[in-house]
Ligand SMILES: Nc1ncnc2c1ncn2[C@@H]1O[C@H](COP(=O)(O)OP(=O)(O)O)[C@@H](O)[C@H]1O
C-alpha cells in the first residue's frame with residue numbers, strides 16, 4: 298500500500314512494494330504532437346516483452362540497427378581498453394580523494410556555450426581561509442568531462458558545407474584520460490492541489506516523492522563519434538553520429554541559446570531540423586511504442602543540440618526509473634531534469650553541488666537545470682505548466698504559479714510542509730498528459746464561462762488548502778484540521794471530474810476508498826488514468842501512532858484494490874531534488890578498492906525497482922539510509 302511519508306514523518310502503514318514495471322503498464326492516447334507518445338493498453342503485454350527483449354539485448358552488448366544508427370563496437374579497441382581502465386582508476390581515485398584533478402577544472406568554454414555569466418560567480422571564502430570559485434571546483438562536479446573536451450577541441454577540422462565537422466575514421470586525439478562515469482537523479486512528484494488549473498495560470502501545490510529516475514553518463518573513447526541513449530524502461534536504444542547532427546541549425550547566431558536563457562517555446566525550425574534524426578529512432582517498433590520513444594529521444598536531442606556542441610564528448614546515456622511512466626507522478630519531468638542536469642554539467646555550465654554551497658548559488662544552479670528541463674517537457678507534453686520539472690529539480694514541496702509564460706514562474710518553497718498521512722494508488726490505466734491538457738483547453742473554448750469558473754474554483758481550493766497548511770497552529774493529527782483539508786481534497790477531485798479528466802478506473806478506486814471510509818481521495822497529475830491520492834482520516838485526534846485507520850480496514854481495502862489490478866506505492870513526500878553522483882562510485886559495502894564503480898552493465902542488470910534502488914538509490918544500500926556520496930543542490 299502506498300504510504301506517503303512527509304518530510305520528517307515515519308511510514309505509518311504497511312508497505313507493499315509494487316513490482317518494478319508500472320512503467321510498462323502505461324500507454325498514452327491521442328498525443329497532440331507528432332512526437333508525443335502513448336502505448337495503447339492492448340499493446341502492454343507486447344511492450345513488456347519488448348522491454349525484456351531489449352534489456353536482454355543490452356546485456357548481450359548487441360546494438361541497434363537503422364541507417365543513421367551506429368553500432369557500438371562490441372570488442373573494445375586497445376585504445377578503448379586503455380581509456381576505460383584509466384577512467385576506472387580516475388573514478389576510484391576521485392572517490393577515495395587521492396586524485397587532484399581540480400586544476401583541470403578551470404578550462405572552460407570548449408563546448409561553445411557562453412561562459413561570461415559563469416565567470417561572474419563570486420569566489421567563496423571558506424572558514425579555513427581558502428577560496429574556491431564555485432563553477433569549477435567545489436565537489437569537482439564539472440571537472441571530468443574537460444579532458445575529453447579539450448582533446449576534441451584540438452583536433453576540430455574545418456566544417457563541411459552542411460556545417461558538420463567530419464572526424465577522420467580512427468583519428469586518435471590527445472592522450473587525456475576518459476572522463477569517469479557519473480550519475481544524476483531526480484524525483485517524481487505528486488500534485489496535492491491544483492493540477493490543470495496550474496496550466497491556466499492558477500496555483501498548484503506539489504511535493505517531491507522518493508520514486509526517482511537515475512541517469513548514468515559514460516564517456517566513450519574519443520575515437521568514437523557517437524552519442525547513445527539506452528532507456529530500457531521504454532525499450533529505447535539508439536545511437537547517433539555526433540558529426541551528422543544539425544549543429545549548424547542549432548548554433549546559428551539567431552538560434553543559439555545560452556545555457557542560462559529562459560526558453561519558453563520550442564523553435565519550430567529547430568524541431569524540423571531534428572526530425573530526420575528522429576525518424577530513424579525505433580523505426581521498426583509498433584507506432585504507439587515508437588511515439589513514447591520518440592518523445593523521450595526528441596527531448597534529449599533538442600537539449601543535446603542546444604547545450605552541447607560538435608565537440609561534445611562521445612557518451613552513452615543510460616536511464617532507469619523507479620517512477621511508473623504516464624501515471625501522473627511526473628516521470629517525464631524527472632527524466633528531463635536528469636538530462637538537463639547531465640548536459641549542463643558536461644558543458645561546465647554548473648558548479649556541482651558541494652558542502653557549504655550558498656543557498657542562492659544552489660538556487661541559481663537549480664534554476665538553470667529547471668529551465669532546460671522545461672524545454673524537454675515542451676517536447677514531451679506540448680503545453681506544460683512547469684510545476685513537474687520545478688519539483689523534480691528543487692525537490693521538497695512548492696506552491697507554484699505561472700501567470701505569464703514569458704516570465705519565470707513564481708515558486709514558493711513550502712519548507713514547513715506538514716506530515717500528511719497519504720495513500721498513493723495507481724489505477725495502471727495509461728494516460729497522456731498532452732491529451733488531458735488538450736481536453737481542458739478544448740472545454741475552455743467550447744464552454745469558456747463554465748470552464749473558467751471551474752478553474753477559478755480549483756484555485757480557491759488550492760488557496761484555502763495553502764492557508765490552512767501554512768497556519769501556525771495546523772496539526773495534521775488534529776481531526777478537525779484534517780477533515781477540513783480532506784474536504785478540500787474531495788472538492789478538488791469533483792472539480793477535476795467536471796473538467797472531464799477523471800476516468801472510470803479512478804472513479805472505481807475512489808468508490809472503494811470511500812466505502813472503506815478511510816479518507817478523502819482525488820486524482821493526481823493529469824488524470825485520464827494514472828494515480829490517485831487519499832488523505833487518510835485519523836481515528837483519533839491525539840497521537841500520530843494512533844491517527845491512522847485500523848490495519849484491518851486497510852487490509853480489506855488493499856485486497857479490494859489489488860483485486861481491481863490497482864497498484865499501491867510506498868514513497869515519502871518532500872525529499873531532495875536533483876542530485877549528482879560524481880564519479881559513479883558508491884561504497885555499497887564493496888570489497889573493491891575505493892568502492893563499487895557503477896558501470897553500464899551493472900546498472901542495466903539491476904533487477905527492477907528494488908534492484909535499481911539497492912544499487913544506486915539516493916536512499917538505500919546496506920543500512921537503508923541516505924547514501925552520502927550523492928550530493929544535492931539544497932537552496
Ligand atoms: N523511465 C523513462 N525512460 C524514458 N522515457 C521516459 C521515462 N519516463 C517517462 N519518459 C518519457 O515521458 C513520457 C511520459 O510522460 P507523461 O505522459 O507526461 O507521463 P508522466 O505523467 O508520468 O510524466 C513517456 O512517453 C516518455 O517519452
Ligand SMILES: C[C@@](O)(CCOP(=O)(O)O)CC(=O)O
Pocket residue numbers: 488491492493494495496624625626627628680681682683684685730734821822823824827
Ligand atoms: C495536468 C498537469 O497540471 C500536471 C500533469 O502531471 P503528469 O504529467 O500527469 O505527471 C499539467 C502540467 O502542470 O503541466
